[in-house]
Each structure stands twice: as structure tokens, then as C-alpha cells.
Amino acid sequence: MNRSLTNRQIWHWRIAIYFIFALPGFTIASWVSRTPAIRDALGATTSQMGWIILGMSIGAIVGLTSASHLIAHKGGRFVMMTGLSINAVGLLAVGICGTLLTNSMMLFVGLAVFGFGHGICDVAMNVEGTAVEKVAQKSLLTGFHAAFSVGTLLGSLAGTGAVRIGISVPIHLAIAVAVLLFTTLYVYRLVPAGTAKEAGDSKVKSMNVKERMAIWKERRTILVGIIVLGMAFAEGSANDWLPLLMVDGYKVTPAMGSFSFGVFVAAMTLCRAVGGKLLDRFGRVVILRASAISAIIGLLLVIFGHNHVVAIVGIVFWGVGAACGFPVGLSAAGDDPRGVAARVGAVSTVGYIAFLVGPPVLGLIGQSVGLLRALIVVLIAVVVAGLLSQAAKPLGAQTRKANDQKTKFESIS
Template sequence: MEQYNNKTIILNINKWKISLFVFFALSGMAFSSWTSRTPEVRDILHASTSIMGWIIFGIAAGAIVGLVSASSVIRHIGARKAIALSVIILSLGLLIAGFSILLAIKLLVFSGLVVFGLGYGIIDVAQNVEGAALERSTNKTLLPALHASFSGGTLLGVGLGSLAISVKIPVFIHFIIIAFVIILFGVICIKYLPTATGKVDLITNHHSVSSPQTKVSIFKELRLVYIGIIVMGMALAEGTANDWLPILFVDAYQVTHVTGTIVYGVFLLAMLIGRMSGGFLLDRFGRVPILVSAAIIAVSGLAVVILDINFYFAAAGVFLWGIGASLGFPVGLSAAGDNPNGATERVAFVSTLGYLAFLVGPPFIGLLGESVGLLYALLVVIIAVLIAGLFSPAAKKIETKSS
């Protein structure tokens, strides 16, 4: 009987793991589906760089609400229900944005992106809380691989976006298809997630998939604040690429919309490679050396892009940019979840800071880019990554005993 129970536990954890990989991929695909069409959306709306910055800020505005409320939502209903809710909101926002682009009404596009951002903010925190709980349950480094799934999803979204552009599928139809896929796979996978991950009053036993949660004083833990700074710097590097790379290359390097989207795909491929190899590298070398190396690589790539030598050097710089930015976010979340007691609060806090930088920072890069150009606006990203590298020692693994 005990052997049977152990097999059942392993099977349930495997289903949990696979389903969580799917949700990370779906959220990535949703985001990059929007990004892959931004040059075309800009032309349809006749929007300047600053206006596009404000439109993109719609995602950030909705995400702020989602991110700030996510921790409370998870503590009350659990991460599974929070993910289910966010999938519905995310898909609805994508449909509203697509329909608004069809009508070419900027304010409605902004409104649709606010709804999209709301769902995106909630799911990002909830799935990272699930990921941290999965790491503790399996005693394995899994968050880099889960974020690799996100990158894989973004790469798939870009591929589908490039195909849609090539065969002239309207943005609205494209977004309907993506929303349908998200809902379909969400319905299939949601039942395999644990019912109560992240709930404060959860009582667990030896085989439980979650840990007891206690209230923590977030801002009194300097280590946690420093980890947040690391994640914010690296998340800004990732988010800036997600929002601006296609447009940046179309404008600065005079390439076609399809080529701009392909360059964005190069960045996502680099992110995927970095995150897929992250678990092995982290287990062998440790968090701090990897984070310092990642910061150096990201800064090098960004510098090559800014130098504006030629398209091919810039594309190589984008690849380095993606490799360097790939591990900061997941490593920071793993570090925040080292202590199982209060892990939900800590992971949610760091995740919120990261996604704020990921979503709110890029629109301001766009506003700055209107004055100095998008290439020179990337200097802000370089500074942020350098600061993240300086704070890397805070992510050193701590050994704790769960109570």
C-alpha cells in the first residue's frame, strides 16, 4: 500500500509539473503574440513612438492591479483558482485588443491591453508561487526550466505571429485563434494543479505539495529587498526586448516587419537556451557566479546593439542580450523561496517587483526613446543590469529547516 501511495504521489507531481510547464508556455505565447504584431499595430493606428509607449502602458496599468492583488487572491483562493481566473481575463483582454485594432481606436486598444495586463499580472505571480512550491516538493531547481517554457511559449507566439504577418492574417483573427488555444489548454491542464497551493491556513503532512505559510515582514528582510533589485534589473532587460525589439530594428536598422519579428525570435531563442541550461549551470557553479556572468553578458549584448555597427552585429548582440537576461528572474524567485515558511509572501513580493519592472519599465523606455531614440534609451537598461549584477551576492542559497 505504501508503495502504491508513493507511485500515486510521483504521478500527481509529474502531472502538476507538466501542467505548470503548459501554463508558463501559454502566458509566454499570449504576450509575444501581441508583441509580434506591434509594428503592424503602430501603422494601423498611425501612432508615434510615444503614443505606442502609452498604448503598451495599458498592459502595465492592468498588470499593476493584478500584481498587487495577486498575493491576496492566492492567499484566499489558492494559486490554482487564481490561474484559472487569470486565463479567462487574459484571453478576454486579447480579444478586446484585437477587435479595437480592427476598429483602429487607440483608446479601446489601450482598454483591451489593461484587461490583458490584469490577467497577465495575476497568472505570473500565481504560476511562480506554484513553481516555488514544486521546487520544494521535488527538491530540484525547476524555476529556470519553467521560465524556459515561458520563453518557448514566446518563441512559438513569435513564430505564429511571423506566419500570420506573412500570409496576411488580420490581427483580430490572429488574436481570436490565440485566445481559443489558451482557453482550450487551460481547461485541460487546470485540474492537475494542487487545490490549495499558497493558502495561508493550509495544514500539510509529509507528502503535501505545499508548505505552511506564515506572515512575514517583507521590507525588514534586506536580503529579500536586494533579491528584488536583482530581479527588477534583469526583468527590465527582458521586458524592454519583449516590447520594443521589433520596432527598434524596424526603425534603427531599416528592416521589414517580418525581419524585426525574426530578430525578436533570436532574443527569445537565446532566452530559451539560457533557461534550459540554467538548472545544470546553477547546480554546478551556484547562483552568484551565474548571475554575475549573466549581467556581464547582457551588458555586452546591449552595448553591441546600441553601437549600431550593422544589422548582423546587432543581431548577435540581441542573442547575447537574451542569454544574459535569461536567468535573473527565475534565480531570484528560487532565492526568495529558500525558506518554506512564508514562501508565498516572499515569492509573490519578488515576482511582483520583477513583473512591475518587466511591464511598467518598457513604456517609459518608449517615452525616453521619443526624445533620444530607442537605441540610446537602452542605456537605462544597461545601468539597471549593472546594478542587478552588483547585488548578485544576495541570491546565495540559504539552508533552512521548515517548521
């Protein structure tokens, strides 16, 4: 990648990445907002819909695990744009197969394609985000993740509007695809080519497949992955269960349950929006520890509050605490330019697994002890993440060199 970028080019690059982070959030929310209509068109049960939605998870995990190899050979821009294009094809297929053809198997495949595009784009845009941080010499990744949240909010609002005015699922999702493709075509030219591309880069020695796989054995990568696992679990559990646990645990109305989730998303988005400035001032370790403490306070208030007003206050602390863990962990994974795609990909995969596996596990535990008490598992995960915060400390040159030598040794052995 050309390092001699002007300030104007860096600014354009940064703006482009904000839009690219927002797009996957927009498309996911567009799909989620129409799941009731798709379920009704298919005549599927809740259990059947669970199996159909699994297609997206499978596609996403395949995309996440393969993204680092694609980025190393083609660069971040190519993989981001390819991922968004595949995402568009998948979303269009979801609209057609879910309501026009009403074919469950084809919908499963469409969701797998949709998830794969999201998976490879997710890693590439986070790799690109860490690259922008280094060139701009500012902490930006939390702001990029705030853009994802804003995209999700816009997609949800658009979906709600489409349902209210009676726009059919295929037309709604086709409009969402058009927005995705036109935006992608516009921002493509603002992103420098070759970010994290190792093949042919004389400044960063290329890693072979064994070396990239050996990154999963690195102590620091494992510890950062555990931090992200705990904080992503805190975020994912709220996304899936917060309205229901408020309704069941505190006997509030469904409207109040939805409001509670809105409070969580608002707190998390606002914290991410200012997170970059806080990181520049206090550093990763302090922010991660403060995030863990905030999430712990919030979870304790929600679990043991005995009053929905106290629980709402707890939700604010929970949202603030869950905001920065994932992006800060990814930023830490991107410290070493050699193998950046592999490390960011590994940490992204761990975080995504927490989003996918954590909430169902919480549901199984909640079936026996109740959802509020089940949150104790999330509490423990956040405590562990907070205790390991030191692992995210920025790498020095000597540490990077030692990591490089260790990766070489592990790949040989």
C-alpha cells in the same frame, strides 16, 4: 497541499506548469502580432496607441500586487486558472472592441482585463514553479520561463500566419482564446490544489495582510528585487529597442534588425532551457554572477562595437546574460514557504515594473544621446545586479526563522 505525491503525479504537475507558462506568452504574442491591424482599424496615432496599451500595464500591475492575497486564501491552482480565464475574456474583448466596434475606450478596458488576468497568473505560476522545484528537488524555473519564450514564439508565428492568409483579428484572437481555454481545462486536473494556500494550512502558519505587506521591508527581498530589476531591465530593453538600435546605430536594414532580435531571443531561450542543470551544478550565486558578466560583455560589444558583426556577437552574450536573472530571482524569493506568494509577488512586481518603465526611460535618454549610448544605463543596472548576487543564496532554516520573526516585528510596528 498534499505533500505525498507520487513520482508520476510530480511529473504530470511539472508538464502542466510548462504548458501554463507557455500560454500567457502565446496570448501576449497573439495580441502584439495584430496591433498594426487594430491601430489601422481605430485610425489611432502612435501616441494614442501608447495610451491605449497603457490599459494592459495598469491591469497587470493591479493583478501583480493583489495576487499574493488571492493565492494565500485560494491557492496557486485556483488563481492560475482564474487568471487564464480572465486573460481569455480580455483577449476576446480586444479582438471585438479593436476592430468590430472600433471603440478605443472599450479596447482600453479590454486590455486592462487582459493585463489583470496575466498579472495574477504570472505570480501564481511562478509560485507554483517554485513549489514544483522543491518537490522535484531540481532547479526548474529557468526551464518554465523558457516555455514562456516558446509560447511567445509560437504566438508570433501563428500571428504572422494569420496575417499572411488574411484571417481577421476577431477570428484569429477567438482561435487563440479557444487554444488557451482548452489547454487550461486539460492541465487543470494535473496540478495539485492548494499550493501556497495559507488559510487552514497547519504546516505553514498563515500571514495576515500587514505581515504580507511587511515583506516589502525585508532586506533580502529588497536585494533580490534589485537583482531582478537589473536583469529584467536588460531583457526588456532588448525586447523593445534592439531592432531599432541596430538600424539606427549600425545602419543595417530593418530585416537585419529583426534578425538581431531573433538572435537575442534564441540565445535567451536556449540558455533558459539548460539553465536548470547549470543551477543544480553551480548554484544560484555563480549563475547570477556569470549571467551578469555575460550581459556586461554583450552590452559593451553592442555599445562600442563599431561594426554590426561585432554587435551580433555581443547580442548573443547579452541574450545569454539576460536569460536566467529573472527566474533565478523568483526562485530565491520562494525559499521560505511562509509568505512565498507575497515574496514572489513582490519580486515579480519589481521585475514587471522594469519591463514597463525601463524601456520608455531608455527611449527618453536615447532621444538625447542615441540609443546605443543610452544602453550604458542598462549596463550600470546589470553591474549592480551582479554585485548583489550573493543575496540570492538559498536560505537555511535559521535564516528563515529570523526572517519570520522580523516580518512579525515589522507588521506589529
